[in-house]
Amino acid sequence: MEWAQRLQWVEGWGMAVGGAGYVFRPADAAGLAEALSEVRAAGMPLALRGAGCSYGDAALRAESAVLDCSGLDRVLRWDPEGGIVDVEPGVSLGALWRMTIADGWWPPVVTGTMAPTIGGALAMNVHGKNNWVRGTLGEHCLELDLVTPRGDALTLSPEREPELFRAVIGSFGQLGIITRARLQLKKVYSGLVEVRAVAAPDLATLLRLTDEAKDRWEYVVGWLDAFARGAALGRGLLHFARHLEPGEDPRPGASLSAAAQDLPSTLLGVVPKSQMWRLLAPFTNRPGMRAINLAKYLSGSTLGNRKTYRQSLAAFSFLLDYVPDWKKVYLPGGLIQHQSFVPIARAEEVFRNQLEVCLECGMPSFLAVLKRHRPDPFLMSHGVDGFSLALDFPVPPRRRAELWAMVRELAGPVVDAGGRFYPAKDAALPAALYRDTFRDGQLARLAELKARLDPDRTLRSGLADRLLDGS
Ligand SMILES: Cc1cc2nc3c(=O)[nH]c(=O)nc-3n(C[C@H](O)[C@H](O)[C@H](O)COP(=O)(O)OP(=O)(O)OC[C@H]3O[C@@H](n4cnc5c(N)ncnc54)[C@H](O)[C@@H]3O)c2cc1C
Structure with a gap:
């Protein structure tokens, strides 16, 4: 295929950053070898790509070749x-x-x-x-x-x-x-998990309950109402879940079938899944999201509070797949996410500050998710013994520069607190700030290994340009 025919718009999952790239999509090892040899012969930088679910620029680079491995x-x-x-x-x-x-x-x-x-x-x-x-x-x-x-x-x-x-x-x-x-x-011995829902009236309680649950439950995840202020700042709902033990599920053969796991194909038996996002679109603005967040918190903290129920593994795990294409509600500007990881001792202070800054700037997060983490042994680890807070923001085309500046403001205290950022979620962090989170020479070691495995510096991406070159 001619290079010109390969030219496509390639964007991050959030649709807020992208660029035109020459896309190769091999189907087997021979196709992969051929693609690499063409890219090398052209002296073209190459970005690797899977399903393109990274929110920002990790799996793309403008005016470069893109190797779609899917x-x-x-x-x-x-x-x-x-x-x-x-x-x-x-x-x-x-x-x-x-x-x-x-x-x-x-x-x-x-x-x-x-x-x-x-x-x-x-x-x-x-x-x-x-x-x-x-x-x-x-x-x-x-x-x-x-x-x-x-x-x-x-x-x-x-x-x-x-x-x-x-x-x-x-x-x-x-x-x-x-x-x-x-x-x-x-x-696993069942296709079901037991889920417990618990409400937390403020950030301190949310963090405390998450920490207490981490040794008793397999899964712990928190949702925050990022519109709440004052004493209610950081209020939210927690969901804890555990796999069922052998014998707890009376019909494990049924729940362990792929069909039993499938998410519903219609809403209330009427609206087809593919069209559901259109119902959300009218609410995807600040007043609409404030109302949705409030309603979710109120129902979760009253009727739903301290309820225990069983749910399929897929339904519990892949909540974000319930509404296909939901990200389209954020068009035309798309969305970005900022996920920072903060050591346990400083998490409350840093996240409190983040929520307050967003409210002061008039750009509260539309979706905020909390998780508990531990360190891991990988060179470029983003793990810490602490919490992460993932904040989704719509990108209003007219306020894009302001949003980018706000994310920078959110990030500074994370670095001071010894925290880290998750490259899969980033599109907006400046190199200097980001590079400061690799405190033990990780970037230098990565550069040494890259010089050994990729001496021509063929593999590139928007994210790598920022992190490795500081551009
Ligand atoms: C709705 C949503 C929810 C998410 N939830 C979570 C979550 O709970 N936890 C979490 O950790 N992440 C989460 N993510 C982020 C996502 O898991 C990561 O971005 C993941 O890397 C995406 O995989 P992908 O196949 O789409 O890879 P891409 O986004 O296409 O690429 C990711 C990186 O992998 C590189 N790459 C791709 N293929 C290869 C290959 N074959 N060899 C070497 N490098 C390769 C790319 O260059 C890029 O740097 C979520 C994303 C979305 C959209």
Whole structure:
């Protein structure tokens, strides 16, 4: 195919940043080798891409080649006895659990949507609502194959070149192309989880209840009403969940079928899923979102408070997939997310400040999510012993510069508190601030490894330009 025919608009999931790129989408190893050789011959920078679920510029770079790995999507080996799977990088989390659930296995770490590919998820070292208990996805990767931009193949594992293994996972596609991953899945005895909902009237209570729950429940996630002020600042609802033990589910065969997990295809049996986002669009403005947040908090803190119920694993895990294309409500400007990770001792102070700054600027977050985290052994780790707060913001085209400045204001105290940012969610942080979160020479070590594996600096992205070059 001619280069001109490959030209496409490639954007971050939030639709707020993007650029035109020359897209290659190989379907097998031969196609991948061919793509790499064409890119090398053209001397073109190359951004790696999975399903494109990173909110910002991690999987794209303007006027560069883009290697879309989502077509490399074969399951290579499945061991239903031991729960070990070998997959190509383009297999999505959704395709993975659909294949394994009937055998009683579930991915040990899943994200809020099932769309990410395993390659993209390992390259970001994703976390789930059980980060405190299970760590990141990389901690369940037994082995991976990596192809360097020059075409050399390496096999890495915690035992084989462990330093490089721990650097590749989480290095946001800067050291090579993950072409195979072996993962250990988690045994489950039911397709249901037991969920407990608890309301918290303020930020301090929300953080305390989250921390207390982390050792008793597999999954802990908090939602905050980011419109609440004063004594109610940071109020929210927590959801704790645990897998059912053997014998607790009277019909495990039924709940463990992929069909039983499927999210409903219509709303109230009427509105087709594909059109649901249109119902949300009229409310996606400040008064509408204030009302929705208030209604959600009031119902959760009264009728729903301290309720325990059972829910399918998919419904609990992938809440954000209920309404397909919901992000379209944010057009034309799109949305950005800012997720900061703050050590436990400083979390309340930093998050309180973030919520207040957003309210003062007149740009409260439309969706705010809290999680509890732990450190992990990967070179470019974003994990801390503390909490993360993920804040979604619409990007009003006329206030874009103001929003970017506000995110910078939110981020400063995170750096001072010894915190970190999640590259999968970032589009707006300036290099200087971001680079300060890598305190132990991680960026220098990544640059050394990159000089070894990618000496021509072929692999690039908007994010990598900022982090590695400080541009
Ligand atoms: C609605 C929503 C909810 C989310 N919830 C969570 C969450 O709960 N927890 C969490 O951790 N994240 C979450 N994310 C972020 C998402 O999990 C990450 O951005 C993930 O990396 C996306 O995977 P992807 O396949 O879309 O990869 P992309 O976004 O396309 O790429 C991600 C990175 O991987 C690199 N890459 C892609 N393929 C390869 C490959 N084969 N080899 C090497 N590098 C590669 C890219 O260069 C890029 O740097 C969420 C995202 C969305 C949209």
